[in-house]
Structures are given as C-alpha cells and as structure tokens.
Amino acid sequence: MLKDFFPNVIPEDLWEATLETLYMTIISVIGTLILGIILGLLLFLTDRGNLWKNSFINFLTATFVNVFRAIPFIILILLLFPFTDFLIGTIRGWEAALPALIIGAGPFYARLVEIGLKEVDKGVIEAAKSMGAKSHTIIFKVLLPESMPALISGLTVTGIALIGYTAIAGVIGAGGLGSLAYLQGFQRRDFDVILACTILIIIIVFIFQFIGGFTIQSDR
Amino acid sequence: MIQIKNLSKLYQTKHQKIQAVDNVSLNIDHGEIFGVIGYSGAGKSTFVRLINRLEEPTEGSVVMHDQDITKMPANKLRKKRQKIGMIFQHFNLLWSRTVYDNIAFPLEIAGLSKAKRKEKVLELIHLVGLSGKEEAYPSQLSGGQKQRVGIARALANDPEVLLCDEATSALDPETTDDILDLLVSINKRLGLTIILITHEMHVIQKICHRVAVMESGKVVETGDVLDVFVKPQSKTTKRFVQQLNPLEHEKDKLSDFINDRDDSEVIKLHFIGNRARRALISEVAKKFDVEINILQGSIAPTQEGAYGTLFIEINGEKTILQNAIAYMKETGVEAEVVEHA
Ligand SMILES: Nc1ncnc2c1ncn2[C@@H]1O[C@H](COP(=O)(O)OP(=O)(O)OP(=O)(O)O)[C@@H](O)[C@H]1O
Ligand SMILES: [Mg+2]
Numbered sequence: 001m002l003k004d005f006f007p008n009v010i011p012e013d014l015w016e017a018t019l020e021t022l023y024m025t026i027i028s029v030i031g032t033l034i035l036g037i038i039l040g041l042l043l044f045l046t047d048r049g050n051l052w053k054n055s056f057i058n059f060l061t062a063t064f065v066n067v068f069r070a071i072p073f074i075i076l077i078l079l080l081f082p083f084t085d086f087l088i089g090t091i092r093g094w095e096a097a098l099p100a101l102i103i104g105a106g107p108f109y110a111r112l113v114e115i116g117l118k119e120v121d122k123g124v125i126e127a128a129k130s131m132g133a134k135s136h137t138i139i140f141k142v143l144l145p146e147s148m149p150a151l152i153s154g155l156t157v158t159g160i161a162l163i164g165y166t167a168i169a170g171v172i173g174a175g176g177l178g179s180l181a182y183l184q185g186f187q188r189r190d191f192d193v194i195l196a197c198t199i200l201i202i203i204i205v206f207i208f209q210f211i212g213g214f215t216i217q218s219d220r
Numbered sequence: 221m222i223q224i225k226n227l228s229k230l231y232q233t234k235h236q237k238i239q240a241v242d243n244v245s246l247n248i249d250h251g252e253i254f255g256v257i258g259y260s261g262a263g264k265s266t267f268v269r270l271i272n273r274l275e276e277p278t279e280g281s282v283v284m285h286d287q288d289i290t291k292m293p294a295n296k297l298r299k300k301r302q303k304i305g306m307i308f309q310h311f312n313l314l315w316s317r318t319v320y321d322n323i324a325f326p327l328e329i330a331g332l333s334k335a336k337r338k339e340k341v342l343e344l345i346h347l348v349g350l351s352g353k354e355e356a357y358p359s360q361l362s363g364g365q366k367q368r369v370g371i372a373r374a375l376a377n378d379p380e381v382l383l384c385d386e387a388t389s390a391l392d393p394e395t396t397d398d399i400l401d402l403l404v405s406i407n408k409r410l411g412l413t414i415i416l417i418t419h420e421m422h423v424i425q426k427i428c429h430r431v432a433v434m435e436s437g438k439v440v441e442t443g444d445v446l447d448v449f450v451k452p453q454s455k456t457t458k459r460f461v462q463q464l465n466p467l468e469h470e471k472d473k474l475s476d477f478i479n480d481r482d483d484s485e486v487i488k489l490h491f492i493g494n495r496a497r498r499a500l501i502s503e504v505a506k507k508f509d510v511e512i513n514i515l516q517g518s519i520a521p522t523q524e525g526a527y528g529t530l531f532i533e534i535n536g537e538k539t540i541l542q543n544a545i546a547y548m549k550e551t552g553v554e555a556e557v558v559e560h561a
Contacts, residue, residue: 121312
C-alpha cells in the first residue's frame with residue numbers, strides 16, 4: 001500500500017533521516033534553551049533599574065544578540081565552518097549542524113526570554129527583596145518560575161523554527177529529512193520522497209507544538 | 221523601638237528633582253500600630269520603603285533595636301529584612317506558587333528545613349483563616365484572601381515589625397474591615413509593631429494608636445489618633461478628619477438653626493473615649509432649665525475608645541444657657557459653640 005503511493009521511498013533511509021532530524025532538533029533545542037536563558041537573563045538583569053545594572057555588559061550582550069539574529073541562517077552555517085571544524089572535528093553529518101543551529105536560534109530565544117522576564121511583576125521581585133532574598137534566589141525562585149509560561153511558549157516557537165533550520169542544514173550536508181528530500185527527492189526528481197519528508201516534518205512540528213502546549217497547561 | 225531621624229529621599233530624574241521624603245523624624249514604640257496618612261504623592265510609599273531600605277535614603281537614619289539599618293552591609297541587611305515583614309497594596313504574590321508555597325517562600329529564604337517549614341506554614345494558614353486553601357493558586361483567590369496570604373507570608377519569619385503599604389486600598393469596605401481586624405488581632409496576640417500606610421482616615425481611626433500626617437514629603441502632624449481627630453492642627457489633617465465625619469459636609473444644613481439670639485445656641489460636642497458613653501445630654505437637661513434638640517450625631521470607634529460628634533440646639537435663659545455650656549466643658553467633653561460661618 002505504502003509502496004503504491006511512495007514507490008521511491010526506502011523505509012530504512014527515511015527512518016534514519018527522521019532520527020537524525022529528531023536528534024538535531026532535540027539537542028539544538030536543549031542548547032538553545034541554555035544559551036537563550038543565559039543571554040536573556042544577562043540582557044534583563046543588566047538593564048537599567050534591575051538587579052545587576054551594568055550598561056557595558058548589557059551593551060555587549062545586546063550587540064552579540066542583535067548581530068547573530070541579523071545573519072541569515074544559511075550564511076551563518078558557512079560562516080561557522082571553521083568554528084564547527086574546530087569544535088566537532090568535521091563539517092559533515094548532523095552533529096556538525098549543532099553549533100550553527102544553537103548560535104542561530106539562541107539569540108532569537110534570548111529576546112523572547114527577555115520579554116518574558118520583563119513581564120514578571122516588579123512588585124513580586126520587590127516582595128522577594130523585602131523578605132531578604134539573595135540574587136540567585138530571586139533569579140531561580142522568582143524570575144524563572146514566574147515567567148515559565150512565556151519561556152515555554154517561546155521555546156516552542158523557537159523549536160519549530162529550529163526544525164526548519166535543520167532542513168536547511170540538511171541541504172548542505174547535515175543529514176536528516178532535509179537532506180533526504182534534497183538528495184533523493186529533488187536531485188533525482190522523485191517527488192514522492194519530498195512528500196514523505198514533508199509529512200514527517202509536519203508530524204514532528206505538531207508533536208513539538210503539542211508538548212509545548214501541554215507543558216504550559218500543566219504548569220498552572 | 222524604631223527611631224527614624226532626619227530621613228530624606230531625593231529623586232533625581234533627568235528633568236527634575238523630587239524631594240519625596242523630607243527630613244522625617246519619628247519614634248515608633250514597641251507593639252503599637254502606627255499609621256501614616258497622606259494624599260497621593262505625599263511620599264508615604266517612599267517613606268515606608270526607606271525603613272527596610274528597598275529605597276536608599278539620601279540622608280538620615282533608621283535605627284531598629286539599636287542597629288542602624290541605613291548603615292548595614294548587604295548581607296546583614298538581608299538577614300534583618302527577614303525580621304521586617306511587608307505587605308503590599310497589590311499583594312505581590314508569586315503566581316506560579318500555591319498558597320502553601322507562597323507562605324513557605326520566606327522560610328525557604330531563611331533556610332528552614334522542609335519539616336519546620338510545613339509546621340510553620342500550617343500554623344500561619346490557620347492564623348489568617350485560610351485553612352483548606354493550601355493548594356489554591358493566587359489566581360483562584362479573592363482580593364481579601366490574597367491579602368491574607370500576603371499577611372501570612374509577611375509573618376512567616378516572626379518579624380518584629382510589619383510594614384503595610386496601602387494594604388487594604390484594593391479591597392472593598394467589608395473585606396477591608398476583615399483585614400484590619402486580622403491586623404489588630406495579630407498586633408494584640410503577637411505584640412507585633414505595625415507601621416501602616418494609607419490614604420483613608422477610617423483605616424487610621426479603626427486600628428491605629430498613633431498617626432503621622434504626611435504632606436509633600438514632610439510629616440506635618442503627629443500624635444495619638446484621638447487627639448489628632450479632636451484637634452486637627454494642619455489643613456490637611458482637618459480634611460482627613462472630615463472624611464470620617466460626614467456631618468462636617470452638612471454643616472450648612474444646620475445654618476437654619478444658628479442665630480444671633482442669646483437664648484439659643486447650636487453646639488458641637490466631641491465625645492472622646494469612655495466619655496462617649498456618658499449620658500451627658502439627659503444630665504444637662506435634668507440639672508438645668510434648658511431645652512435640648514439633637515440635630516445630628518455620629519460615633520466612630522477607635523483603638524483608644526469611641527469618638528463621637530453631636531450637634532445640639534440648646535434653648536434657655538441666657539445665664540442658665542452659659543452655665544449649662546460651662547458644665548458640659550467641665551465634664552471633659554469638648555463643646556464648641558457653632559457660629560455662622
Ligand atoms: N523611583 C522614583 N523616581 C522618581 N520619583 C519618584 C520615584 N518614586 C516616587 N517618586 C516621586 O516621589 C513622590 C512620592 O511618591 P510616593 O510613591 O512615595 O507617594 P505616595 O504617598 O505613596 O502616593 P500614593 O498614595 O499615590 O501611593 C511622588 O512625587 C513620586 O512621583
Ligand atoms: Mg504609595
């Protein structure tokens with residue numbers, strides 16, 4: 001039955017490509033989460049009127065974030081080739097896509113984190129201070145938990161963008177569904193392979209969205 | 221217990237300087253409920269935030285138990301703040317935490333073990349009357365319930381002082397009364413000193429022992445609540461006292477009764493404390509050959525006893541009338557002959 005609709009699809013290849021896309025997505029989402037939270041916290045905390053007010057560090061962080069957000073992803077991959085080669089030891093395969101994915105999406109997520117943190121009621125932070133809370137208590141027990149719904153929905157949006165990025169990375173040799181669609185589908189003109197890859201990517205996106213939505217709901 | 225000396229706060233913005241608190245000196249006694257009243261922008265919030273140094277003073281000192289808060293290093297200040305509870309107009313609860321976990325938060329900060337936290341939290345939940353609401357989130361509570369959580373949280377580390385910034389201003393009158401009653405019972409039961417900021421005179425009337433009136437950063441008047449009520453000195457204070465006494469607004473309705481005749485006077489009586497319960501009117505009517513008409517009256521309970529106002533018309537022969545008025549004054553009741561404005 002599947003063979004009728006997708007005559008050129010090799011199930012083993014499709015499965016392998018799906019796994020690669022999943023690996024790339026999951027690991028880069030984790031990396032993006034960490035980088036984004038660190039940068040977002042820095043942006044927020046060093047801003048005027050906040051806990052670690054420091055206009056120099058704020059300027060540095062903001063510049064870093066703005067620059068890497070401005071670079072188109074496809075160019076970022078090329079730009080990071082030497083860095084990737086040094087870090088991963090190769091520029092081929094799904095592992096090699098990770099630095100570009102994380103550095104591309106991290107700054108984007110950092111801005112979403114910053115927005116989420118800004119939404120936290122100043123009064124709540126003040127209440128924590130009035131109880132004698134230390135900075136790290138305020139960060140980990142007030143700021144992050146209070147902005148959790150925004151952090152999660154931001155991560156969902158970023159994660160979905162990341163799935164798109166993995167497909168782009170695939171075209172220039174990172175493996176995964178993007179690679180399969182390009183090499184087996186586009187170059188050989190086997191349209192059914194492209195279709196199969198598209199369906200799988202859509203399924204992954206939906207799963208991602210579902211997890212994100214579910215986490216936000218169970219948070220309250 | 222708390223000595224505040226020459227406390228000042230100057231805000232410098234790009235365009236202007238604002239002297240939010242201007243050279244305030246006050247002594248607050250152990251176990252009293254001290255009210256600070258003033259109109260919006262008078263500097264009340266800034267003042268109370270200077271006490272636990274959420275705001276750095278430009279000048280002056282706040283000494284609590286012989287320790288100058290304004291000179292404490294950061295880590296010592298954090299420890300001290302655990303002993304200064306604070307409640308807020310908008311409650312400022314953590315939305316991501318349940319009632320239980322909100323109240324446990326200051327205990328986590330203080331580093332108590334989980335078992336000790338549990339014991340204390342349950343005790344506090346009981347104290348503020350929220351049993352059964354442990355697992356509710358703030359978004360599921362009414363304003364009054366939220367403020368109860370705020371109070372429980374502020375009391376968690378057994379503070380010496382409780383700072384209340386407009387703690388009832390977001391609540392309806394009935395809920396306000398409930399919260400005020402709770403504060404009084406806590407004050408009595410725990411001997412807790414309370415500093416309470418408000419712009420509503422009836423809050424002062426209902427629970428404070430002493431009051432300071434603030435206007436553009438300065439304390440313009442301070443004293444026992446009853447004294448301030450009966451003999452307000454400054455214009456601002458007079459306006460606040462009028463808030464409480466709706467009769468003052470209707471004074472002109474009395475003008476028909478006020479005349480230039482010698483045998484009839486309109487008199488305003490203030491009853492203070494226990495004297496408010498004396499049957500003064502019938503006493504005077506029995507003792508003197510006068511006729512008394514009661515025109516208007518009101519009574520307001522305070523922490524130091526009731527405070528009442530009564531407007532009466534008194535008719536009689538001139539000398540008897542004078543004697544009757546003198547007698548009333550002798551009993552300690554404030555009697556004031558009302559003339560045409
Ligand atoms: N962070 C700040 N920067 C500059 N000016 C400030 C700041 N905070 C307060 N002010 C000013 O200080 C004055 C006193 O403000 P404050 O909030 O203490 O008044 P308040 O008596 O509490 O008023 P309300 O009843 O409206 O709460 C106001 O003129 C206000 O604009
Ligand atoms: Mg205020």
